[in-house]
Amino acid sequence: xxxxxxxxxxxxxxxxxxxxxxxxxxxxxxxxxxxxxxxxxxxxxxxxxxxxxxxxxxxxxxxxxxxxxxxxxxxxxxxxxxxxxxxx
Amino acid sequence: xxxxxxxxxxxxxxxxxxxxxxxxxxxxxxxxxxxxxxxxxxxxxxxxxxxxxxxxxxxxxxxxxxxxxxxxxxxxxxxxxxxxxxxxxxxxxxxxxxxxxxxxxxxxxxxxxxxxxxxxxxxxxxxxxxxxxxxxxxxxxxxxxxxxxxxxxxxxxxxxxxxxxxxxxxxxxxxxxxxxxxxxxxxxxxxxxxxxxxxxxxxxxxxxxxxxxxxxxxxxxxxxxxxxxxxxxxxxxxxxxxxxxxxxxxxxxxxxxxxxxxxxxxxxxxxxxxxxxxxxxxxxxxxxxxxxxxxxxxxxxxxxxxxxxxxxxxxxxxxxxxxxxxxxxxxxxxxxxxxxxxxxxxxxxxxxxxxxxxxxxxxxxxxxxxxxxxxxxxxxxxxxxxxxxxxxxxxxxxxxxxxxxxxxxxxxxxxxxxxxxxxxxxxxxxxxxxxxxxxxxxxxxxxxxxxxxxxxxxxxxxxxxxxxxxxxxxxxxxxxxxxxxxxxxxxxxxxxxxxxxxxxxxxxxxxxxxxxxxxxxxxxxxxxxxxxxxxxxxxxxxxxxxxxxxxxxxxxxxxxxxxxxxxxxxxxxxxxxxxxxxxxxxxxxxxxxxxxxxxxxxxxxxxxxxxxxxxxxxxxxxxxxxxxxxxxxxxxxxxxxxxxxxxxxxxxxxxxxxxxxxxxxxxxxxxxxxxxxxxxxxxxxxxxxxxxxxxxxxxxxxxxxxxxxxxxxxxxxxxxxxxxxxxxxxxxxxxxxxxxxxxxxxxxxxxxxxxxxxxxxxx
Numbered sequence: 001x002x003x004x005x006x007x008x009x010x011x012x013x014x015x016x017x018x019x020x021x022x023x024x025x026x027x028x029x030x031x032x033x034x035x036x037x038x039x040x041x042x043x044x045x046x047x048x049x050x051x052x053x054x055x056x057x058x059x060x061x062x063x064x065x066x067x068x069x070x071x072x073x074x075x076x077x078x079x080x081x082x083x084x085x086x087x088x
Numbered sequence: 089x090x091x092x093x094x095x096x097x098x099x100x101x102x103x104x105x106x107x108x109x110x111x112x113x114x115x116x117x118x119x120x121x122x123x124x125x126x127x128x129x130x131x132x133x134x135x136x137x138x139x140x141x142x143x144x145x146x147x148x149x150x151x152x153x154x155x156x157x158x159x160x161x162x163x164x165x166x167x168x169x170x171x172x173x174x175x176x177x178x179x180x181x182x183x184x185x186x187x188x189x190x191x192x193x194x195x196x197x198x199x200x201x202x203x204x205x206x207x208x209x210x211x212x213x214x215x216x217x218x219x220x221x222x223x224x225x226x227x228x229x230x231x232x233x234x235x236x237x238x239x240x241x242x243x244x245x246x247x248x249x250x251x252x253x254x255x256x257x258x259x260x261x262x263x264x265x266x267x268x269x270x271x272x273x274x275x276x277x278x279x280x281x282x283x284x285x286x287x288x289x290x291x292x293x294x295x296x297x298x299x300x301x302x303x304x305x306x307x308x309x310x311x312x313x314x315x316x317x318x319x320x321x322x323x324x325x326x327x328x329x330x331x332x333x334x335x336x337x338x339x340x341x342x343x344x345x346x347x348x349x350x351x352x353x354x355x356x357x358x359x360x361x362x363x364x365x366x367x368x369x370x371x372x373x374x375x376x377x378x379x380x381x382x383x384x385x386x387x388x389x390x391x392x393x394x395x396x397x398x399x400x401x402x403x404x405x406x407x408x409x410x411x412x413x414x415x416x417x418x419x420x421x422x423x424x425x426x427x428x429x430x431x432x433x434x435x436x437x438x439x440x441x442x443x444x445x446x447x448x449x450x451x452x453x454x455x456x457x458x459x460x461x462x463x464x465x466x467x468x469x470x471x472x473x474x475x476x477x478x479x480x481x482x483x484x485x486x487x488x489x490x491x492x493x494x495x496x497x498x499x500x501x502x503x504x505x506x507x508x509x510x511x512x513x514x515x516x517x518x519x520x521x522x523x524x525x526x527x528x529x530x531x532x533x534x535x536x537x538x539x540x541x542x543x544x545x546x547x548x549x550x551x552x553x554x555x556x557x558x559x560x561x562x563x564x565x566x567x568x569x570x571x572x573x574x575x576x577x578x579x580x581x582x583x584x585x586x587x588x589x590x591x592x593x594x595x596x597x598x599x600x601x602x603x604x605x606x607x608x609x610x611x612x613x614x615x616x617x618x619x620x621x622x623x624x625x626x627x628x629x630x631x632x633x634x635x636x637x638x639x640x641x642x643x644x645x646x647x648x649x650x651x652x653x654x655x656x657x658x659x660x661x662x663x664x665x666x667x668x669x670x671x672x673x674x675x676x677x678x679x680x681x682x683x684x685x686x687x688x689x690x691x692x693x694x695x696x697x698x699x700x701x702x703x704x705x706x707x708x709x710x711x712x713x714x715x716x717x718x719x720x721x722x723x724x725x726x727x728x729x730x731x732x733x734x735x736x737x738x739x740x741x742x743x744x745x746x747x748x749x750x751x752x753x754x755x756x757x758x759x760x761x762x763x764x765x766x767x768x769x770x771x772x773x774x775x776x777x778x779x780x781x782x783x784x785x786x787x788x789x790x791x792x793x794x795x796x797x798x799x800x801x802x803x804x805x806x807x808x809x810x811x812x813x814x815x816x817x818x819x820x821x822x823x824x825x826x827x828x829x830x831x832x833x834x835x836x837x838x839x840x841x842x843x844x845x846x847x848x849x850x851x
Contacts, residue, residue, distance in 0.1 A: 005509050008274040009257040044258025048181055052258065054269070061510040062699035063556075079509030080257075082271055082432035084467075084553060084620070 004030055004078045014038050027057055028068040030078055045080060056083045092742050093791045094735060095523060102592040103802050106739045107599045109585045115351070123307035123323040123350040124382050131309075132161055132210040134364070134371050134381035135217035137224050138391060139199035139206055142233035142457040142767025143248070146197060146206070146226060153223040154209055159216035162374035163224070164367070165207045166196035170339040182336075184251070188426045190337050192460055193366045199228070200248060200425030201459050202768045203390030205363075210371035210379045233457040233767035237399050237420040240266035240454050248425065248455045268427030269453040271435055273507045281414025281446025285405025288414075289482045293475040295816070295834040296760030297397040297422070300464050301751070301779050304353020305388045308364035310371075311378035316340075318372075320347045322365050325355045325578055326617030331609050333362045338369060348608040349578045356751070357463030360617055361393055389772035393462020394761055396421040396429040400475040402438075410489045412444040412498045415507075419472055420452040424460035429453045434468030436508050437813075438476050440551035441495070441517060441705065443504040457767050463619065465748060466552040466809035470755060470816050474834065477548035477817030482830065491547050491821075492525045500705075516731025516795030517549065517705040523793050524707050529727040534711055534825075542714045543724070544826025550706040550813025554806035555620040556698040560613030561630035563591065563638050565690040566603075569677030571595065571638075573604045576615025577627040581808065582740035586624040587631045589736050590802065594635035596662030597676050613695045621806020624736055625701055625797075628804060630694040637692035642679055646672075649679075649686055700799020704806055706730040708749065708814035712822040716845060719838030721757055721823055727789045728814075733797040733805030745811040746788040752815025754780045760835050 001021035006014050014020075020037065024030045035042035044052075050067055051057055057064040058079040064070035072078060096104065114120040151163040166172055171190035176183050190196070195204045207224050211217035232246045239245060247264050254261040256270045282288055308322040318340060324330045327349040335342045352359065364381035371379040383391065398421045405414040417438050423429035435451035484491045499521060504512045524530055524547070534545050564572040573591050577583055588602035615627065639659045646664040647654040650672050658667055664679055666672035674682075683690050711725040728745045735741040758778040762771045771777045796803025816834060824830045829844035 007257060008272045009259070009270075053185075054255070055257070058508075058510045061513060065556075065697040065699065077510070081436070081508045081510070084430075084433050084555065 001074055002030060002072045002076045002078060004034065007080045010041060010044055013041050024072055026068065026072060027064060027070045027078070030072060031068070054083050056081050092789060094738050094794065095792065096794045098734060098796065098803065100593055100802065102589045102599050103734060103736050104738065105589065106737060107585060107589065109582055110588060110604055111579060111584055120351045122304060122353055123309065123321060126309045126321045126380060128309070128311060128378040130377045132212065132371070132375055132377045132379045133214040133217050134208055134210045134368055134379050135214065135221045136205045136367060136381065136387070137207040137221045138387070139195065139202060139204040141199055141228055141230050142202045143231040144199050144228040145231060146195060146199060147229055148227045149207060150225040151207060154220040157216070157220040157223055159212040160209055160220045161377060162210040162371045163207060164194070164370045164374060166191070166194040168370050168374065169194055169337065172196065186336060189333070192426050193337055193362070201457050203387065203459060204425065205367065205391065208367045208371060208381070210375050210377070234266065235456055235458065235763055235767050237422045237452070237454040237456060240456050241420060241452065248457060252427065252455065266455050267452050268423060268455055269431065271432040271451045273435055273449045274447065275507045276446030278414055278416055278446050278448040282405045284407065284413040286408040287483060287486045288403065288405040289479050289486065290401070290403035291479055291832055293400045293402070293478065293832045295398045295471045295474060297394040297458055298464070298755050298759045298761070299389060299394045299777065300356035300358035302354025302356060302358060305383040305385060306359065306363050306392055307380070307382040308368045309378060309380040310365060310368035312369055312373035316344050318345045318369055320345065320365050320369065321350055322347065323352055323359055324349050325359045325580060325619050327578065327609050328576060328614050329360055329617050330362055330365055334366055334369065337366050346608055346610045349606060352578055352580050355580050356465050357467060357619055358393055360619060361462055363392055385774065386772045389777065390769050391459060393424065393460050395464035396423065396461040396468070396471065398422065398471040400471065402475040402479045404479050404483055406483055406487060408487060410487055410494050410497045412442055414446040415439045415442065415444050416447065417449045417475070419449065420454050421468060421471065422456045422458060422461065423453050424458045425455060426460045427453055427455060429461050430463070430468030434472040436506070437469035437551050438472035440506060441500055441549040442498045443500050444498065447507045449507060458761065465751065465812040469550065469552055469813045470752060473548060473550050473813045474816035474820065477814065478820050478830065478832070481546070481821040481824065492521050492530070495549060496521050512703065514795065514798050515703050515705060516793055519793045519795050520705055520707040520729045520731050523791050524709055524729050527709070527727060527791065529709050529725060529789065540716055542716060542826040543711060544822045544824065545709065545711050546818045546821030546823070546825060547707065547709050548814035548817035548821060550810045552621060552704045552809035552813065554625065554701040554704050554809070555622045556626045556701045557616035557622055558614055558697045559627040559630040560615050560693070560695045561627060561634045562612060562693045563631065563634040563691065565638060565680045565683060567681055567684055569680040570601045570603055571597070573602055573631055574607045574612055575604070575627050575631070576607055576612040577623045578606055578618045580618050581744065582737060583618065583623045583627065586736040586740065587628050590628045591631045591635050593802065594632050595638065595676065621704060621808045622701065625800060625804050625806050626696065626698050629698045629800065630696045632801060633696060634692040634694040638690060641690045641692060642676070645683065645686060645690060646674055646679055649682065700797070702733055702797030702799050702805040704731060704810040706810040706814050708818045710815070710818045710822050712819060712826055714823060714826045714841060719841035719845070721836055721841060723753055723785055723819070725786055727791065728811055729791040729793060730807065730811060731793045731795045731805065732807045733800065734794055734803035735792050736802070736804060738792060741792055741807050742790045744808045745790045748811025749788045749815050750780055750785060752812045753785065753819060756816045756819040756834055757836050
């Protein structure tokens with residue numbers, strides 16, 4: 001199962017749940033299942049069918065390169081983190 | 089002084105050597121072409137009229153006299169930008185970002201900082217343009233200027249944007265605010281963590297806005313042809329970023345924009361955003377001529393992007409045996425007039441050097457009436473480290489534990505989970521700390537105090553993520569056996585050399601036979617900026633992959649010549665040979681010479697968006713001398729240690745470490761944007777904005793700690809960011825040890841030191 005970690009600022013939407021396990025093959029499926037569990041969470045993460053511009057997704061510690069198409073495995077960890085900002 | 093040291097375990101033929109840089113001769117003989125060197129037929133010169141106020145409403149702009157001035161060919165205001173004629177609906181979800189980008193290029197409605205561009209003129213020469221710009225009449229209604237994050241965050245503060253609402257991970261506040269974004273990170277139970285602590289230290293800190301201090305001012309030349317083709321030449325860290333930014337603000341297709349990156353006279357993060365390029369483009373479109381716009385030094389200071397100033401509060405608790413139980417921080421970084429400070433990055437870097445069970449970090453991106461901030465090496469990390477490493481230093485003193493020993497007991501290592509979630513892979517912080525502890529500098533007692541002066545030693549750690557991102561590389565075997573390597577990565581600091589070395593290593597040929605070059609946006613695949621410590625890693629990987637393809641094609645070509653199965657041919661150390669027939673063997677050059685008559689050029693390309701970049705850690709040790717009479721702080725000994733992964737070109741790595749240390753020393757001791765009561769910068773020249781020079785400093789000794797990055801075939805990690813992170817706190821900690829006063833506001837000027845000493849001594 002994919003371990004999905006809920007960012008601190010979205011935990012009010014999940015009733016304080018910090019981590020869930022999902023059966024998914026890519027990030028799109030992860031987020032769709034999150035939305036089923038916690039309606040309204042998807043719009044906080046996705047805009048125009050893409051990960052929000054100020055957000056990055058780390059899969060197994062690496063920033064996802066393929067957006068919603070990024071593959072995940074049954075041992076993956078998924079974290080939603082701010083994109084590195086400041087115009088570096 | 090101890091010589092620079094490389095702690096290495098792996099030796100290669102080309103990687104890890106110190107060859108002469110390919111662009112060196114052109115640069116030292118003056119042949120290298122920088123942006124202002126561009127000359128084109130009919131070239132006009134642009135001058136920008138800028139706001140004299142930090143915050144004001146624009147009531148009217150009259151350009152008629154300027155337009156009538158002899159020699160003037162075009163005058164533009166924000167009305168010429170496409171944003172002025174598009175509706176919110178037409179611009180869609182990116183409306184606000186585009187509005188901010190457009191208004192940053194040319195002010196519309198309000199000016200948001202002193203130096204904000206209001207109008208621009210193109211004329212036959214610069215003097216005419218300057219005179220004409222003075223004839224533009226702008227009527228302002230001056231508004232209160234908000235110059236600090238604390239002031240900007242107060243209830244009832246003057247709003248810089250009426251339509252800016254705090255964004256918190258997809259949630260948007262209902263009332264307007266100067267806080268553009270709030271991020272929060274949490275791990276464990278922060279209250280329990282402090283309850284478990286035997287000692288808790290908490291302090292507030294402030295840092296001033298500082299500039300990257302590159303020698304070459306921003307510049308841009310553009311020619312907007314009648315067919316809509318827009319050609320741009322500029323000094324930038326990323327030609328493709330300029331292209332996409334221009335496409336956004338000009339609403340012009342990327343296919344009709346070609347950006348040629350010129351040689352760079354320094355960037356350090358400050359040459360990513362566009363300033364002059366869109367002005368030159370619009371002036372060219374209006375005049376029908378190519379137009380060049382070059383900033384003066386004053387404009388560079390007042391109108392390009394400095395690094396963010398900050399206010400921070402940090403609290404750390406630890407047990408008496410030196411284990412951290414809780415880390416907490418509030419970090420507010422100023423963004424200047426438009427959102428975009430590295431506040432969230434600062435939060436993610438703040439405690440990155442430590443493995444701790446409980447943590448809570450809030451960060452705020454805050455708009456103020458200063459120039460829009462830009463990146464500066466490891467954006468956000470130096471500010472955060474100043475606060476965190478100062479608190480750690482005080483905690484060590486309170487607990488009576490050696491500062492390196494304390495850091496070793498709490499050091500992040502492989503498997504440590506960062507507060508934002510991901511877990512570290514192989515990193516080298518522990519190795520850096522151990523190298524520092526055994527280094528002659530740390531083992532030598534602080535020298536006896538000369539008369540009237542106090543000496544002290546400080547240490548601090550630093551972190552940067554490093555990044556991969558998209559890179560492209562084309563490799564071509566020339567008929568004489570040399571190899572052309574074309575990338576889209578602008579060479580800021582020796583990346584032509586580092587990429588050539590990696591190419592030579594793969595191909596098993598001489599470094600001198602590699603001919604690296606940097607292409608324009610029409611001639612290479614998309615390549616992200618040179619920045620974030622990514623180029624030697626990511627573009628290097630693109631070159632490695634393309635070179636592997638070259639090897640395979642050389643094998644296939646030889647097999648075709650020998651009429652042998654490909655499987656019977658191998659590539660060994662730059663020689664293509666038959667596996668079982670020793671008569672059949674060609675050197676790389678011999679096969680290259682036959683390439684055009686045996687099927688044509690041998691080429692390969694790679695477009696890559698790699699993972700596995702590997703994080704970077706630095707640790708610095710500094711001795712300072714404080715003059716009690718004047719308050720002046722002198723750095724008397726400095727040692728910078730860093731896990732650099734495999735140092736591809738150790739001399740350039742040492743240069744990065746030394747340069748980062750020096751810039752951090754300036755940030756700590758001298759540099760600041762000094763604003764007067766009206767929000768106007770009072771020190772916008774290199775005479776008054778005092779950066780350290782060689783006469784101010786000792787030799788910066790370096791120790792390269794090579795902990796190979798498993799995400800790269802040669803173990804490469806980025807190196808350019810983390811060396812600027814530790815100096816701010818290391819120096820503040822050294823000043824504390826010397827004087828007994830803890831400096832919580834940067835820069836540590838003589839005046840501040842004297843006042844602190846007077847407070848301490850009661851006089």
